[in-house]
Amino acid sequence: MIAALVALRAIIAREALRFIGQRSRFVAALVRPLLWLIVFAAGFRAALGLSITPPYQTYTTYEVYIVPGLCGMILLFNGMQSSLSLVYDREMGSMRLLLTSPLPRWWLLLCRLLASTTISILQVYAFLAITALYGIRFSPAGYVAILPALVVAGLMLGALGLALSSTIRQLENFAGVMNFVIFPMFFLSTALYPLWKMAESSELLHDICALNPFTHAVELIRFALYAQFNGTALLWTCLAGLVLLALAIWGYDPARGMIRRKS
Template identity: 55%
Template sequence: MQEPLTTPPLDLPVAPPLALHLLRALRAVVGRELNRFLRQPTRLGSALVRPLLWFVVFSAGFNNVFGVAIQPPYETYIEYKAYMVPGLLGMVALFNGMQSSLSMVYDREMGVMRLLLTAPLARGWLLAFKLLAGTCLSVLQMAVFFAIAWAFGVEVPLVNLPGLLLAMASGATLLAALGLMLSVYVKQLENFAGTMNFVIFPMFFISPALYPLWKLEESGAWWLLKLAEWNPFTHAVEVMRFAMVGQFTALSWAVVLGCSAVFFVAALWGYDPQRGWTRR
């Protein structure tokens, strides 16, 4: 009796494990941003011109104007250039976060981001990788600026460097998440300049980046003091300022981590195709 014919099994492609799939997506998204940055060395120079100009000119011109009293976290008098460094590190992260937001708007308008959003990958992972890429770029630029400030005489004990690096990463994550959230609501490149004016400059100047908050209290500007206390950028700067002297501020860490989570969730909500810009 003849045996029934059987068809050989087909060698169907096996889906890669989730960890391998995420690793490939991480390398694609983060690697793309890093490669773009490394292929454009002028981006690093343009990112450092502004804080270096403030550091060199303002530290010399206002050294005797802004006397920094002995206030936490400082236990002794410090030079004004040492006081400025955490604020200028925050400036680097703030402008890079807005640059990442502009890149998101450009990629979405030109079609690259739209293609990425249709990839077989959970949208939360994609936005998390974009957030990680923006954070890495900010930390890289901040590290270069800090090395230059160190060469100009702003020294930090080596034992405090790991804590400072962690504080820099947390501040960079906060501002990258803010830029990610703004990219949801900025739909055209032409509107981005106005958004920068309404976000970057108020956040930077209404903060202790260039002068201590007790100066505002001393001058009677109570409303500016309250705005500065509610400014997330203030706490990002304070986290780095306390870390430079080896101290810890629980309130600022809580604000930085909490606002980072809120901004990322808002961005994730905005990029949801059922609610965000895709539906509109």
């Protein structure tokens, strides 16, 4: 137990030091959603009208609607970037040594997942602080209630990155896989448009968005920002996270997953 806790502390500390040393990563994590908020949302403000739909009690502007989706974007991109670094560490870095340690692999992967999720949550709160300066503010209860939602959503999206990294043999291939996964997940979700908007254009798109795990992660964050509970979103986000984590553990199992395929 002591060894497991030492490994957890070491992995989280290493990820924190790496994040502090890579200031460009922090800036890029904030610039991306801020561009969407300031440029994209401003351009679509007049074209997209949003009706009164939970958790909103009144008509809301598009900038306010898009903020939870941009929080999910930060979690999604950071989870993928963390998995990209894991592919490098697995081949020639510290993770290569950790995977040969007597500690269970599922625990090492969980430690890495917790570390990346912690970094993601800090980035989300930094983004919310900037949006508050921009004029988009939420209640103090919302800033507190969003924390568990960010933990659940971050773990699910980080587990997605781990599952993908277990299938990648070369670092060069991961960027293409990231783009193949990130953009469909983001655009085919409620991050940018509500489900009823999707239903107006295509029932098929509506059904795809409704099945997208990222949609439920975004809705969990959206309701939490208004200090409201969305049980359906929580259930599906947790289920998706457990399935993806199980796939990642299976993929890193030397008897069945990545290492066997390499031999």
